[in-house]
Amino acid sequence: MSDAWVCSVLLTYEGDPAPAHRYVDGDGHTRELSRAQLLDEVRASARRLTACGGGPGSRVALLAGDPGRFVPAFLGALWAGLVPVPLPPPPVLGRRDAWIGQLAASLAVVRPDLVVAEEAELALLPATQARRLSYASLETARPEADVAAALTLPAAHRPDRTAYLQFSSGSTGRPRVVVATAGSVTANSLAIMRDALAADPARDHGVSWLPLHHDMGLVGFVLAPLAVGVPVTLLATRLFVRDPGSWMRTLSDVRGTITGAPNFAYALATRRTGGDRLARLDLSAAHTLLCGGEPVSPRTLRHFADAHRVAGLDPAALRPCYGLAESTLAVSVAPRGTAFHPDRVSWARLRDHDLAAPCGDDEEAVEVVGCGPPLPGHEVRVAGATGLPRAERQVGEIWVRGPSVCAGYLDGAPDRPTPVTDGGWLRTGDRGYLADGVLHPAGRLKDVLVVQGRNIDPQRVEWAAEAVDGVRAGGAVAFTRPGTDTEEVVVVAECRPHGSGGVAGAVRETVSQRLGLSVADVVAVGPGTVAKTTSGKPRRQEMRRRYLLGDLPPALVPSRPTEAPRSSP
Template sequence: MRDRWICSVLESYDGDHSLAHRYLDGDGRTRELSRSALLGEVRARAGALTACGARPGSRVALLAENPGQFVPAFLGALWAGMVPVPLPPPPAVGRRTAWSESLGASLSVARPDLVVADEATLALIPGPSAHRASYEFLSSASAPISSAPAVLRPDRIAYLQFSSGSTGRPRAVAATAGSVTANGVAIMRHGLAADPRRDHGVSWLPLHHDMGLVGFVLAPITAGVPVTLLATKLFVRDPGIWMRTVSQVRGTITGAPNFAYALATRRTGHEQLDGLDLSSAHTLLCGGEPISPRTLRHFTEVHRAAGLDPAAVRPCYGLAESTLAVSFAPRGTAFRPDRVSWSHLRDHDRADPCGDEREAVEVVDCGRPFPGHEARVVDDAGERRADRQVGEVWVRGPSVCGGYVDDTGTGSAPFTTDDGWLRTGDRGYTVDGRLHLTGRLKDVLILQGRNVDPQRVEWAAEAAHGVRAGGAVAFTRPGADTEEVVVIAECHPRHSEQVGSTVREIVSLRLGLSLGDVVAVRPGTLAKTTSGKPRRQEMRRRYLLGHLHPENHQSHKE
């Protein structure tokens, strides 16, 4: 496997009739493309985008709706030397105002020369109406076909990727041709040992996010691995379609954030398990947000009856600023979290091993960085910390991108130190070079001088009867003497009366923390990023402003 730019790999697909992509669009239709057919569509879309006025270097915003439309258009933009900008499509129902505001903010940062979306979606896009084209037009345009791909230097911006965890002003990461190539090769060669003769990827992940776009479109192309891509709305409507598709196509590689594993487990009954055969799957990656050992353990236990190998579930770590992935837990090793002392982690930022069932908390091992890549944990002064000492994770290597789009919208501002280290904003520790992530710096709860990662509180709260999986957020509020912890928990109204006392009891028992307030809210109330991560600071703002109205929740204050 040579380290080649994606378009060079696509160029080699000419005359090759083996499967490249299978698309399941939101309307349920399936379409298969051979490698040769994919190349033909990519070249045709490059020609159609050129006919729309886009040129090499032009920014082309593409709303990531159905994969069968988006993927050839995105690759066509790369082929023509344009800079594609993947953006989220409108939600099927509700939250259209929030989507429109978020999209408008992203467009103001990206400043695209052309916007591409479904015909029906174009009218919903905020801003000037000029320089727009529909996917329907691109697929039917009789434009000259672009025969040869643009040649990109490694430092040339390939596309813009909005950071999925961004909850304030959108930040567009400038992914370079070099970083994309390096990360694709690292994922497929070193992380997965992928073999195009045996492997088949399956993904429903949103294609405007790095995990869906890089993990299941760009990286597989570097290795020639075929992929089945489902429209995200299919998973939203029916989470069981994920594992059913893996079973049907004999998928070997798939992945998703933690919340998806919880959803898939909750929506899978015995009758669904009876029809599944997951014995082909050797890798189920879990990343993109803090990983709950409880969630992965439950998923593995439920799906073992369908032939799932427990060693197939592999936690991983990455971020858009490093293209996608930094490390994978090793293949063929059963998932075993690190059990550490909660009091030492909370009070001393130390992850000391602990065998006491009541005192221990579990932290996921995300493996070692890929070859040629580095990671270290540092203190507030940037000094390296020893094994099992918690600090900020910094990463360095060829997958690190060029920076964020600068304020002028035309260039990129580096986000690394002078010697190439990327400050991730994530907290964690190492054990023999293996990364263990404990939380985000900006969300840490500081209580009487102690650092408490909010995920620990949220996971404990989710264990309360009636609280939805992934439906709790924790933050602090000013108290009389010190900061107090507040938990907002989504639950059905019939459970709201009991949730407050139950959450308090579980958090106190498991973590030794007292809660200042527990607010039970209806499902769908929590603010989240487009990738499903909780927007804790936004929920804190709403709470402090009194926007969680009494008629919509039960509050249980001390």
């Protein structure tokens, strides 16, 4: 398929009975589409959106819940030359007021012409000038014959034309709107599927539960697979939230070869799947399990690999990766078939000198996960505060350059996005270092804890806190507060209801033993309290704000002490 823009690829699906998509909704109901059927649904969606008032360049906000409804509508918008804007559906559990506020802010920024949601969601939508449509009413719309005839072929997409608008994860503040172009999406899709994954439509099958309003789910498992024709099974995110075991069961059932998720999902899948269920899985076909979207914990990957070995999983299938929406999705991916070996570096030199020096026998080590070399045709630079490149193994800000970098942010005039690059380089705001050409991310610049002149990556503190019995995996967040002489470290830890007794002391002791760092305050909170981005990363600055305002609800009354930390990462 020489022309990789997704709409052009879809055009080649005419009359093709090969499988394209398999949708599993939140209730577990499955619907399968051949390539020809997918093309028919995309064309039908394009015609209906046009009949409902959409025209070339019109923005259509789509709440990304049921994949069987969202994906054809999203692709139909691209086909018709509209600009789709994927937005999150209501949360499965709690935080509905926060979702409504976030949605109101998002709609105010993108100012869509149409908003498409499920019938029950329409009543929850904040005020907007856009025309509101339910997916059900969209599916029954009857366009005029001239509209149908005009959309037999897809709208032309020049490489620099806006394809869709993607909200960034907002890990350091408010989410921003990324302008993804046809050229950047095509470049990243091919770099992922052809160069990094060597995907083969005849043998490969993707599986994903990832939110489709987020770049990892949308690009990684809808747009990129379409660019080369790889079939995909898409599970509703709420199905995974309710039953994390559904992810690996589906991968086993369909003999899936490619999947991916953030670090926390691997921890959750390991914790929620018992040994008897693991023994019934067959993961021997899987060659790529991507892990990205947040810092990768070596402990999490080891536990996942060890637990799923009985299901035939090759540990080399676990492939850490790094990316961000401003570069469409992926920047680097660990090579296929390479055993997972974290970089063991001196904790003291990393902490005190921003130098990832190999650890000596008499030094305390810390492990940093490598996320592979930059994708072909892309460059990565690690820069210091002045913007000059830093030497091998020196930690600095990760800069990216290449054809996947987006057109800019939708901050000002809609036709003139604010550039994201500086001299062609995208400054990611992430810290990391290069070693032997491999990128090793090491946290967010704005999240770094500066205590007594030392720079400490907060995820190290969080991973130590999560090793304490009673603290939920992925439920710890670390930040600083003003102190008398220096900033002081605070840890907020999600605990089981009635199970927070002794957690504070155990967290302080574990962090002190492992990192030589004093924790001034530990706040035990209930499950679901820690604010996170759409990709599952903790929103540390938001949690710091809530802490300083005294706006953190405590966990329920503790019932038993908790002292012993779990095994080290």
